[in-house]
Amino acid sequence: MSKNDKSGEVSASDIFAFFNEIGIINQLSSTLLARTLPQGVHPSHFGIVNHLYRLGDGKTPISIASAMQVSKNTMTHSLRVLVDHGLVTVVPNPGDARGKLVFLTPEGRRFREESIQRVAARFGHLFKPEHVEAMLRIREDLSSIRRHLDENR
Template identity: 60%
Template sequence: MTDTDDTSKEIFGFFTEIGIINQLSTALLAQALPDGVHPSHFAILNHLTLRGDGKAPVKIASAMQVTKNTMTHSLKVLEERGYIDVKPDPKDGRAKLVYLTSKGQQFREGAIQEVSAMFGKIIGPEQLDIMRRTHGDLGKMRQHLDENR
């Protein structure tokens, strides 16, 4: 086996583990959300909280790496629940901007508390130590991948 083969396996193995962790954690998050609200909807609220609201739907779609049509549907679900407001862009009357409402902020915080409690039942000291050791490096990897997509 060559070094290239070993590196390929290492890279593939790394991202496979991250993908599986994502699937398992997303399934837990889904259990904490009410019917009709999916983890992808929660991700939009989280994005608006962390990156700031007042963003165009197309920009959010790009960040979430989904189509404009998928984003339109997701925003409609969130708007119907009162979690976001979609308003005309004051600089371009044809465009829209998305704003997180206080109800959306409260919903996000409640979901985080609920899913954290669920994780708290299965995360022990060893897992917390792993999380603390790897969190910063995973953030650097995410940033690198985001800058190079």
């Protein structure tokens, strides 16, 4: 509800402003992440590694493409980059002779952890205690909104 709106309904400008702030934070944080990644590895590639780490690997390329909201061709290219860097393996799917499954390698797991540590080391000092408190306070709410949006795509 907008500060000026007592009806209980959220205004279009409030919805836009909310997602605009998230989008700008995403752009800024992706740029910070990109500065810490090895040559040829992009934040979108890190996103795939992080997805597999968070939700468990052994996913099909098409399910990862759906989660990342990219085309099958884009996912094929991204997986090739990750395989070339030794971060994932792509193996035949034993349950579907035409399909494949994607697994993180031990190097892929280390890469994720090291990337997070590099970002924290390089940029953690930028945050004042009140910023950290705000991030911790709103993280669960943002996760709830993300889950709701993901369930209603």
